[in-house]
Amino acid sequence: MILDEDQVLIKKTLKGEKKAFEELMRKYEKKIFNFVIRMVRNEEVAIDLTQDFFIKIFTVLDKYNFEYKFSTWAYRICYNLVIDHIRKNQAQVNSLDDDSISTKDMLSSDNVTRDDGFKNLSREETRIYIWKIVEHIAPKFRELILLRYIQDLKYEEIAEITALPVGTIKNRIFKAKEILKQEMEKDGLPV
Amino acid sequence: MACLSDDKILTYLDGEIKSIEQAIIRDHLLICPDCRRTTDSYAELHKILAQPVTSEPPAWLIPQIMKRIYPEIPKYTSIAALIAASFIFFVTWIYIYFDFSKNSLIKALQLTADSTSGWLVNIIKAISTIYNSVQAAFKACNAFLNMLLNIRLGGTMIIAFALAFSGLVLSILIRLLLKKPGAEK
Numbered sequence: 001m002i003l004d005e006d007q008v009l010i011k012k013t014l015k016g017e018k019k020a021f022e023e024l025m026r027k028y029e030k031k032i033f034n035f036v037i038r039m040v041r042n043e044e045v046a047i048d049l050t051q052d053f054f055i056k057i058f059t060v061l062d063k064y065n066f067e068y069k070f071s072t073w074a075y076r077i078c079y080n081l082v083i084d085h086i087r088k089n090q091a092q093v094n095s096l097d098d099d100s101i102s103t104k105d106m107l108s109s110d111n112v113t114r115d116d117g118f119k120n121l122s123r124e125e126t127r128i129y130i131w132k133i134v135e136h137i138a139p140k141f142r143e144l145i146l147l148r149y150i151q152d153l154k155y156e157e158i159a160e161i162t163a164l165p166v167g168t169i170k171n172r173i174f175k176a177k178e179i180l181k182q183e184m185e186k187d188g189l190p191v
Numbered sequence: 192m193a194c195l196s197d198d199k200i201l202t203y204l205d206g207e208i209k210s211i212e213q214a215i216i217r218d219h220l221l222i223c224p225d226c227r228r229t230t231d232s233y234a235e236l237h238k239i240l241a242q243p244v245t246s247e248p249p250a251w252l253i254p255q256i257m258k259r260i261y262p263e264i265p266k267y268t269s270i271a272a273l274i275a276a277s278f279i280f281f282v283t284w285i286y287i288y289f290d291f292s293k294n295s296l297i298k299a300l301q302l303t304a305d306s307t308s309g310w311l312v313n314i315i316k317a318i319s320t321i322y323n324s325v326q327a328a329f330k331a332c333n334a335f336l337n338m339l340l341n342i343r344l345g346g347t348m349i350i351a352f353a354l355a356f357s358g359l360v361l362s363i364l365i366r367l368l369l370k371k372p373g374a375e376k
Contacts, residue, residue, distance in 0.1 A: 018261055025253050033248035047252060054256045130236070131244040149240045174201045177236055184236075 006070035013061060025054050028071075032078055035146050038135050039082045049085060053078050075151060076161045079143070086139055133183050134176075141176035144169055195219060195226045200233055274359055 003011065006027070012020030032053060037046035057074055064073060134145055147158045159166045195203075195216060202208055203216050220227045 018257070021260070022253060022257060025256065029248050029253060030245065033252075034243070034245050037246055043246075047249065050248065050252065051256050051259070055259060058260050127239050127242060128244050130239050134240075145240065150243050150245075170202075170205075170207075174198055177201060177233060177240075178197055180236060181232060 001066065003066065004070075007066055010061060010064060010066075010070060013058075021058060028074060031151055032074075034150050035075075035078065036082055038131075038146050038150070039139065039143060040085060041135055045085070049081060053081055056081065069157075071151075072153075072157050072160050075147070075153070075157075079147075079161050083139075083143075130180060130184065133180055137176060137179055141172055141179065144172050145176050148173060194223060195229070197229065197233075200226070200230050204230070204233055204237055270359060270363055274356070277355055277359070 006024065009020045009024045013024065029050070033046060033050045036049045036053070037043060040046050040049065056077060060077075064070065134142060137145070143162070144158060147153050147161060148155075153161070155166050155169050158164075158169050162169070164172075199216070203213065208216065220230055
C-alpha cells in the first residue's frame with residue numbers, strides 16, 4: 001500500500017515521533033482555524049475548538065483507516081465538533097436567516113460598514129466585505145461555502161464530511177451564492 | 192432561447208454542463224446582455240470566494256497543544272536513577288536505624304581489617320569511619336526529629352519512602368499511557 005505524505009506522518013506519530021504530529025498539525029492548522037473561526041465567529045472559541053480538534057485527532061489516531069484520505073477523515077471530525085458546538089450555543093449565533101436582523105446591522109458590529117454605501121470599494125475591500133457576509137449567512141449554507149472555498153474540497157468530499165447528498169450540497173452552495181449576490185446588490189456593491 | 196436561470200448560470204460556471212449545452216449557453220450569452228451581466232457577477236463572486244480572506248492562528252497554539260498532548264515527564268533514565276537512589280537510601284536507612292553495625296557488615300569489615308595489613312586496612316578503616324559518622328549524624332537527626340515531632344522517625348521514613356516509590360511507579364505508568372497516540376485521556 002502506497003502511503004501519502006499525511007499517512008507517513010501518521011505512521012510516525014503512532015510510533016511515538018512527536019515531530020511528525022507537530023508537522024501534521026502545522027499543515028492543517030490554518031485551514032482548520034479559518035473554518036472554525038468563520039463558523040463560530042469568536043476567536044477565543046475558535047482557538048479552543050481548534051485545540052480540542054487536534055487533541056481529539058491525536059486521541060483517535062489509532063482508529064484512522066489508511067484506506068481513506070486523512071484530510072476527509074479529519075475534516076469530518078472538525079465539522080462534527082463545530083456543529084455540536086453551534087447546536088449547544090445556538091441562541092448566541094445570529095445569521096441572515098433571522099429576519100429581525102439586517103446584514104448591515106450585523107456587519108456594523110464588525111466595522112465593515114461605510115458611509116458611501118459600499119459603492120467605491122476597492123477589489124480588496126470588496127473581497128473582505130464579501131467574506132464578512134459569508135460569516136453571517138445561515139450555518140447550513142456557510143459551512144458548505146467554507147468547506148468548498150476555505151478547505152478547497154470537491155463536492156464528493158464535502159458529501160463524505162457532511163453526510164449530505166451531492167445534489168443537496170450543490171443546491172445549497174448555489175443558494176448561498178444567490179444570497180451573497182443579493183446582499184451585495186442590496187448594498188450597491190459593484191459586482 | 193429563454194433567459195438563463197441563476198441555477199443554470201451557476202452550474203455552467205461550475206463546468207458541470209455537457210459541451211452541447213455549454214455551447215448553447217455561450218451563444219445565448221453573446222446576444223443577451225441581462226444574462227451576461229448576471230453571469231459576469233457570479234463569475235466575479237466565484238473568483239472572490241476562491242481567494243478567501245484568512246486569519247492567522249496564534250503562534251502559541253501548536254506549542255500549547257503539544258504540551259497538552261505530550262506532558263513533560265521525567266525520562267526513563269532519571270526515573271531509574273531515582274528508584275535506585277531511593278532503594279539504596281532505604282536499605283542504608285534500615286541498616287543504620289536498626290543498628291546492625293554491631294554484628295554485621297561493618298563488624299566483619301573491622302575484623303578483616305584487624306587481621307590484614309597495607310592499603311586494604313586503610314580503605315576498610317575509611318569506610319568504617321564514614322559509616323560510623325553517618326550513623327552518628329543519623330542518630331542525632333533522629334533524636335532531634337523525635338523531640339520535635341514526638342513520633343517515631345522509622346514510621347515517618349517508611350511512609351515517605353512508600354509515597355516516593357509509589358509516585359515513581361505512577362509516573363512510569365502515566366508516561367507509558369500518555370506517550371501512545373490513541374490513549375484515552
